[in-house]
Amino acid sequence: MIAIALATLRLRWVSFVGTFVALALGSALMAALGLVLDTTVSSPARPPQRYSAVPVIIAPTQTLTVRGASAPLAEPRGVPADLVAALPDAVVDRVFPAYYLRDGVGRPWSALGLAGQKLHSGRVPATVDEIAVDEGRLGDVVPVVTADGIRQYTIVGIVDKGPQPAVFFTDAQAAALSPRVDALALNRPAAEVRQLVGDRALVLTGQDRARLDANRAPDARARNNAATIVGIALGFAAFVAIFVVASTFAFAVAQRRSEFALLRATGATPGQVRRMVYAEALLVALVAAAAGVLAGPTLGRVLLPFGAPPWITTVSGAVWPQWTAFGTGAAVALLGVSAAAWRASRVRPGEAMRESVVESRIMPPTRWVLGFGVLAFALVTMAITAIDNPAGATNRKSYMPIVMLLVAACGLLAPALVRPLTAPLARLRSATGQVAAASARASARRTAAIAAPVLVTLGLAASLLTASALTDTAKSTMDKPPIAAPxxxxxxxxxxxxxxxxxxxxxxxxxxxxxxxxxxxxxxxxxxxxxxxxxxxxxxxxxxxxxxxxxxxxxxxxxxxxxxxxxxxxxxxxxxxxxxxxxxxxxxxxxxxxxxxxxxxxxxxxxxxxxxGPASTPSNDASRTGLLVVLAIILGYTTLSLVNTLLMAAPDRAGERRSLHLLGALPGQIHRMAITEVLIAVAIGAVLAAGCAVLAVGGLWLTLLRVTGPLAITVPWPLLAVLTAGTTALAVLTTRCSLLSPRR
Structure with a gap:
């Protein structure tokens, strides 16, 4: 069977181009995104910034511990007063909000050198109404907003720029504005300081000093955001790759029923036919995954600025993402081809001639079960969310899997829906339209295969973008004032x-x-x-x-x-x-x-x-970026799938075109018929996509109804129109190119 599989790949290489490119692209993406994730997770934290120039820092306890359980404190505690008094040689630092030109902090002048900053020009602040800043003109009187309010200060010193914008007051004025001591900086040996401090405060040295930096929380969010983006993109990349492989092989198996029937007639068992299809998929997958893995590091360097925190600029040298991508590529291929292999093994020796003329059974029982099973699972999941945790539906991670399930269900059921959806076309009066509609109905599997990429593109785009806008609206509504106020x-x-x-x-x-x-x-x-x-x-x-x-x-x-x-x-x-x-x-x-x-x-x-005005609700930039990455992945995959399916179908249509020509059809009529048929398939994909979007967004709307009441639904019509037009133009262009191939 391996030899037959290799021979099939040589003879029918056009049928496997789409699968090869899809798996290569998927493996490259998985390797690249894995490298971005490894780089983000394993890269060291930024070195200390606020206290980079001093070896030992005493900070207040930052953790609440109750019965062995602990959590970080939200309200900083100050360093105990007795500890401050016991260390007269320590530099006392106070960090408090101070707005001058932009958001920043206020600090005492004695803390200037803790980050290696120096006085650039001017002099040291000497009175309560004097300050030193890192931007401004000496002698200017400027307003500074602190927690107490607005006060005018004279700029008497210009200092080097530090890790964050800062206004330096006299030590006395800083103590008046913020009595709490946030840190003590010392040049003593750490062991001596720990013995003196005991358990009254924290003694931070080395990298631990970065725990007090202003960027610590944003850095943690940036790492989490990178993991979110990579997780969303990887999930959808795997889903769309499986969809493309499954669709391509299902169509290829339908084309090769006579071939499988001949193999069965010459003594091949169902298991051998099944293993042959698996072997074809595995051979394509191994070569494609290897090619994708080799491109992974290069693609990872391109994607790093979009997924990793800004201070990380070099991709890690880890090898596990490449090996994982290689194995995942093979697994995706085998998973995507499983249904097609089972269907190929079910071909009986005597079926070839009968099924080469007309499709006697559009949907096998297993496809019905899978289609309705996936649809039911998606609907039940939506119902559980609506009942148990409706507020959690605002999280993009909760509805994205449901959208994928709905699209998969529609894709599985698409062949059975072709004939009902094309029934109104029977009323067409033109001969071209009637022939195209009849051909689409008679070849439901082929029509569904062409419609599938359109379904994925428009269904995911419409569902995800509309649902994202709906959840943003819901979050704004949920943040409504808790009391009535004009x-x-x-x-x-x-x-x-x-x-x-x-x-x-x-x-x-x-x-x-x-x-x-x-x-x-x-x-x-x-x-x-x-x-x-x-x-x-x-x-x-x-x-x-x-x-x-x-x-x-x-x-x-x-x-x-x-x-x-x-x-x-x-x-x-x-x-x-x-x-x-x-x-x-x-x-x-x-x-x-x-x-x-x-x-x-x-x-x-x-x-x-x-x-x-209303308080602005912080948006989840990671999820939004992940959504855009997902849409880019979808567009690339589905473009590939659509072109590949149309090119695969072209040889099968040569006989039909010759028959129409013998019956008197002109070349222009044959071309119009072929284009009309592909437009029918695109329209079916758009209708199925609309159905998926209605189910996904409607279910989300009903779920949020319990939390927010009725919400306005905003559909991105311009973008959907562009995607529909682009998909249609691509389908028509590919069809015209296939019609230019020599007749057989």
Missing amino acids: ATVVPTSAAGLDRELQRALPGAQFSTPTSVYTLEGETVLIRRDAAAVTWVPDDAIMVTPDLDLPLGTLAHVWLADGSPISLRVIGLLPMGAPADILVGAGRAFSALPSVAYVPATTRIPPGHNARF
Whole structure:
């Protein structure tokens, strides 16, 4: 069977070009994305920046520990005062929000050299109204916004640029603006410092000093975003590759029924025929995967800027992504060809002549079972999400697999839907249209194979883009104000609304982001998003229903600074609320409000970095980038699949064209008939894609209905129109090119 498989590959190489390119591209993508993932995960963290020029740092404890469970603290604790007093030779550092020209931090002048910065020009700040900055002109009087409000300062020094924008105050002024000591910097031996500090604080040396850098949290998010992008892209790449391979081999098996019947007639068993088809797929896969793996590192260097954090510029030298991609390519081929191999083994010796004329059975029982099984699984999954966790449907990772399942179900059922969808075409009066429609109905498998790439392209694009817009709308709706207010004031900087501004907004209600910790099962400490609000008393709490805390009961929780407290539950928040918990404004500690709900007549004093309008909801750039990568992968694969399927079908149509010519059809009529037939297949793919999109988006809309109420659905009509036009033009162009081949 290996020899026959090799002979088949030589004779029918056109039938396997699409499979080869699809597997090569898939293997290259998997290897490249695997390298990007390995580079992102295994690359070392950035070296310390804020404290790069000092060997030992004392920092406050950053972890809350309860009964052996621990979680990072949301509210920083200061270094204990007795420890500060015991180390008079330490440099005291305070880091607090300070807005000058852009978001930045304020620090005492004595901390300037901790990152290796130096005074570039001017002099050291000497009075409370003098500052040194890394950008500006000496002698300028400029406003600086801190947590206390706006104050005018004179620039007396220009310093080197540091790891983040900073305003350097006198040590006394920095202490007045932020009494908390955030770190102590020393030039003593680390062992001596640890012995002195004990368990009262953390002693950080080496790479551990980077734990206090401002970019630590963004760097962690960047790594997570890279993993998200790679995961989404890999999942869809594997799905579309399997779809292309399955579609190509299913069509190839349908073309070769006479060949398989002849093999059966000469003594081949069903198992031998099945193994031959598997061997063909495996031989193509091994060569294609090897070619793709060789291109993986080059493609990885191209994709690295799109998937990895910005400070990582070199692809790792790991080899596991190439080996994984090679094995996955072979597995994808075998998985994609499994249904076709089984169908080939079912061909009986006496079927060749009968089935070469007309398809007697469009769908085998297994395809019906698989099609309806996948469809049912997708619908049941949507129903479970709608019942158990409707708010979780806003996560792109939750609905993307459902969209893939729906597209796969439509692809499996497509041959059975060709005849019902083409039934209205029987009313066409033109001979060209009637012949094309009859040919499409008679060759349902071929029509479905041509429609499949259109289904994947338009179905995934319409479903994913519309669902993404719908979830963005849902998130904005879920972030609606928890109280009725004519207007809202939000900060234009990351620090929040300063206290001077708060006093200038009479009648305002404030909401400040914070965290509250709950203990689950006596062993798991969970940090929950919370808000400290002015309309909840400081001895009370409001929670979402999933916390299972009835009204009137005492909730035993830990606040953002780690302090334990018992608060009475006075209300339940609606499902999908942006915060799991609301506590009193007195529980906000050093954090500043992120929104103020104000009367309509309120005026904002100038200079406070605040504006009227809704708070902007941070978008998940990783998921959005992953979605764009997915669409690019889909477009490449489906373009390949469409061209390959049409070229595979061209030899089978030569006999039909000759028969039409003998019956008196002119070359122009034959060309129009062929193009009309392919347009019918494209239209069927578009209709199936629309059905998938309606099911996917409709199910998501009904799921979110429980959380947000009715939502507007925004369909990306211009992009879909471009994709439809491009797919149609590609199909027509490929068909015209195939018609130019010599007649046999």
